[in-house]
Amino acid sequence: MLDIFINxxxxxxxxxxxxxxxxxxxxxIRLPDVYTRLHAxxxxxxxxxxxxxxxxxxxxxxxxxxxxxxxxxxxxxxxSSTTGHAISRAAYKIGIMPWRxxxxxxxxxxxxxxxxxx
Amino acid sequence: xxxGIIIFAVFLFWLLLVSAMVSxxxxxxxxxxxxSHIVPRYLEEGVEEAGAHNIITGIILNYRGYDTMGEVTVIxxxxxxxxxxxxxxxxxxxxxxxxxxxxxRSVIVKCVVRLLVPFIILFALYIILHGxxxxxxxxxxxxxxxxxxIALTLTFGFSLTVKKLPLKYxxxxxxxxxxxxxxxxxxxxxxxxNFLTYIIPSVAPAYQDLIRHLLxxxxxxxxxxxxxxxxxxxxxxxxxxxxx
Numbered sequence: 001m002l003d004i005f006i007n008x009x010x011x012x013x014x015x016x017x018x019x020x021x022x023x024x025x026x027x028x029i030r031l032p033d034v035y036t037r038l039h040a041x042x043x044x045x046x047x048x049x050x051x052x053x054x055x056x057x058x059x060x061x062x063x064x065x066x067x068x069x070x071x072x073x074x075x076x077x078x079x080s081s082t083t084g085h086a087i088s089r090a091a092y093k094i095g096i097m098p099w100r101x102x103x104x105x106x107x108x109x110x111x112x113x114x115x116x117x118x
Numbered sequence: 119x120x121x122g123i124i125i126f127a128v129f130l131f132w133l134l135l136v137s138a139m140v141s142x143x144x145x146x147x148x149x150x151x152x153x154s155h156i157v158p159r160y161l162e163e164g165v166e167e168a169g170a171h172n173i174i175t176g177i178i179l180n181y182r183g184y185d186t187m188g189e190v191t192v193i194x195x196x197x198x199x200x201x202x203x204x205x206x207x208x209x210x211x212x213x214x215x216x217x218x219x220x221x222x223r224s225v226i227v228k229c230v231v232r233l234l235v236p237f238i239i240l241f242a243l244y245i246i247l248h249g250x251x252x253x254x255x256x257x258x259x260x261x262x263x264x265x266x267x268i269a270l271t272l273t274f275g276f277s278l279t280v281k282k283l284p285l286k287y288x289x290x291x292x293x294x295x296x297x298x299x300x301x302x303x304x305x306x307x308x309x310x311x312n313f314l315t316y317i318i319p320s321v322a323p324a325y326q327d328l329i330r331h332l333l334x335x336x337x338x339x340x341x342x343x344x345x346x347x348x349x350x351x352x353x354x355x356x357x358x359x360x361x362x
Contacts (some may be wrong), residue, residue: 055214075237094222 010055016096017051024048033099034091038084045080169330170250178255181335183299183314189294190341197292197348198290204355212358214276220256223273231273238266246342251332256295256338260345267350276357283350290349296339302333 027040031093053073060066143150159274160173160181166178178186216223242262249255271279299314316330 012358075234079234082227086224087228089224089227 006061010059013055013058017048017055020044020048020051025097033097035098036087036090042080042084046077049076049080061110122263130235158276169327170334172250172255174253175250175255175334175338179337180316183303186341187296187299187303187314190299190344193345193348194293194296197352199290200355201350204358206285207358208352209277209280211361212276213361214271214357214359215273216272216357217277218359227273231269235270235322236267238269242266242342242346246338247335249338250334257342257345259338259342261349263342263346264349264353269344271357273355276354280349280354285345288347288351292345292351293345294340294347295344296340298337298344302336305333 022041024040024044025044028037029038031037050073053069053076057066057069057073060069062070138242148154152309160177164173164176164181165171168180170176170179234250244258245254245257245262248257267279267283302316303314306318307313309315309318309320311318316333317326318329321329
C-alpha cells in the first residue's frame with residue numbers, strides 16, 4: 001500500500017518536471033525577447049529539474065542517495081535562478097527594452113503611424 | 119603539358135588513397151582488430167595491469183602514459199602561445215572591464231558566488247582525487263577548478279583574483295602537469311626501469327599496489343592543478359584591459 005502511494009507521488013512529481021521542461025523549451029523557442037525567454041529557460045532548471053530530482057529523492061526513500069538528490073536540486077535551483085538574474089540585469093543595464101505587444105492598425109483613422117502601441 | 123602531369127599525379131594519388139580506403143576494415147564492425155584484440159585485453163586485465171579501477175584512467179595514465187604526457191605538454195604550450203601574443207597581466211598597468219564599469223554589482227550574484235565557489239573547488243578536488251576509482255580525473259577536475267576562478271573573476275573583478283592567485287605561485291602551478299609526469303616517471307628510472315614504470319620490483323609485493331596508486335595520484339593532481347591554473351591564466355590574460 002505504501003509502495004503504491006510512494007510510486008504515485010514519484011510519477012506525479014516526474015510528470016510535473018517533464019511538463020515544465022516541455023513548456024520551458026517551447027518558450028525558449030517561441031517567446032519574443034530576452035526577458036521572456038529567460039523566464040522560460042530558468043523554469044526548466046528550477047521547476048523541471050527540481051521536480052524530477054525531488055521525485056528521484058522520494059524514489060530512493062530519502063536514503064543517502066536521496067539526500068544527495070535534494071542537495072543537488074537545491075544547488076541547481078540556486079545556480080539557475082542566479083544566472084537568470086545576472087543575465088536579465090545585464091540586459092536591462094545595457095538598455096534592452098522589454099518587449100511590448102504591438103498592434104498593426106491596418107486602417108488608420110488619421111495619417112498617423114501605422115503601428116501603434118497598445 | 120605540365121598541368122596534365124600534375125592532374126595525372128593527383129589522380130594516381132587519389133587511386134592510392136581510394137584503394138587504401140577500400141582495404142580498411144568496415145567501420146563499426148565487431149570483427150575489427152580494435153575490437154577483437156585490444157578491447158577484451160583492456161576490459162579483462164586492465165584493472166590488474168593498470169592499477170586503476172576506472173579503466174579509462176588506467177588506459178590514459180598507464181597504457182598510453184607517454185601520449186597523455188604529450189597532451190599535458192600541448193596544453194602548457196598553448197598557454198605559452200597565448201601569453202606570447204597577449205602578454206601577462208600586471209596590476210600596475212592593467213585592469214578589467216568588471217573593475218572599470220560604473221554599474222554597481224548585483225548583491226544576489228555576489229552572495230551566491232561567494233556561497234558556491236568553495237563547493238565548486240571542493241567538487242573539483244574530489245573529481246581529481248577520485249579519478250582512479252570513478253568517472254573523472256585530472257583533466258575534468260582541472261576544468262572545474264578553472265571555471266571557479268572564472269566565476270570569481272567575473273563577479274569580484276580582476277584585482278582580487280590576481281591578488282589571491284599571485285603570479286609567483288601561478289608560474290609554478292602552470293607547469294604542474296608535466297612536472298607530475300616527470301616526478302612519477304623518474305622514480306622508475308632511478309630503480310633501473312623504463313620511464314613511467316609504475317610497478318617497482320624492489321618494493322615488497324604488499325606495498326606495490328599502494329606505490330602504484332600513489333604515483334598515479336601524483337600525475338592526477340599534477341594534471342588537475344596544472345590544467346586549472348592554465349585555464350585561469352589564459353582567462354586573466356584575455357580579460358585584462360590597459361589602464362590609461
